[in-house]
Amino acid sequence: MHKFVAIVGTNSDNSTNRKLLQFMQKHFADQATIELVEIKGLPMFNKPEDKQIPAQAQAMAKQIDQADGVIISTPEYDHSAPAALMNALEWLSYYVNPFADKPVMITGASYGSLGTSRAQEHLRQILDSPELRARIMPSSEFFLGHSLQAFDDDGNLVDQTKLAKLEGLFADFQTFVDITKQLNHANAANKQEIHDIDWANR
Template structure:
């Protein structure tokens, strides 16, 4: 399987980036994970023609081609970062590659909660009509005290969290396999969902 791992921040010192790179190496025998940055994406500005910038299109194409997406989110003020929200807004407003795409959410934080509130908020966002991602249910990977969690080689040193991450990742692989097979058989109209418009929905609701 091929997954895209999205670093949910533009911070150079992010432990969420370290977490994704650890996952890439640790699960190399189970899946290929390409870690993608959002640093180069411009702030969302709602282009009239809905054409994404080249950097957004590049990320979108990678998501389209992947079997699933892993988003590593920190927690800023009880929510996700402005940079991640902007990246998601670009995708939802233009190409909509996350529709029916399987998503696993993980998160690391300097405190003890491991980005739990940000992860809950991200789940709500990804359920919006313009996104409609298939989010892995009943599974959270929360890495607290992340500043001390990695050694000089980038390995996660909390053995209990490594075991927990192993279980979560195996569940995600199964979730992706079953969900993609279901989507294939049920023939959900992904392309029609990509054309969703609030204006059209409002007009139809007024009839």
């Protein structure tokens, strides 16, 4: 059984993105172990000269490193991923490399009708950067629009069409994870290149 880390891509206490990941954790419990990870509480990234990252970010990096894959659920603010999520990813690229060649599935929930489409595109660009180098599952976005009405009182998805889409994408992600494990010949070199990035002169 696969083990996944699911990052709640917001520092909000009340988020339908957290609710979506909690639903996935419960709904797919017989297929995979999904551990939710919060980004709340991380300080602003400030490129510390001693190269030390906060204990919370170190723990997140260890969880990601030990997982088979990562699921990120992002809100959309001003046509982009939230600053809090980008801040977390900055810490997770600073002299650490947990995302290098790590399979990632992106989801998103929003109050409007588009379901974080622009934020997900933005997040893909960030995850594909030289500092992170994640392997993002292609053509796999899950958009949950009108998210305030998307769940019943028990936290289950109401729209059966959306549920079928999510189930299909999750099955595809598990296959993607297995395939990605075979694409590891440059992993050591990728991690070394990330580690050697000259942050001091940037």
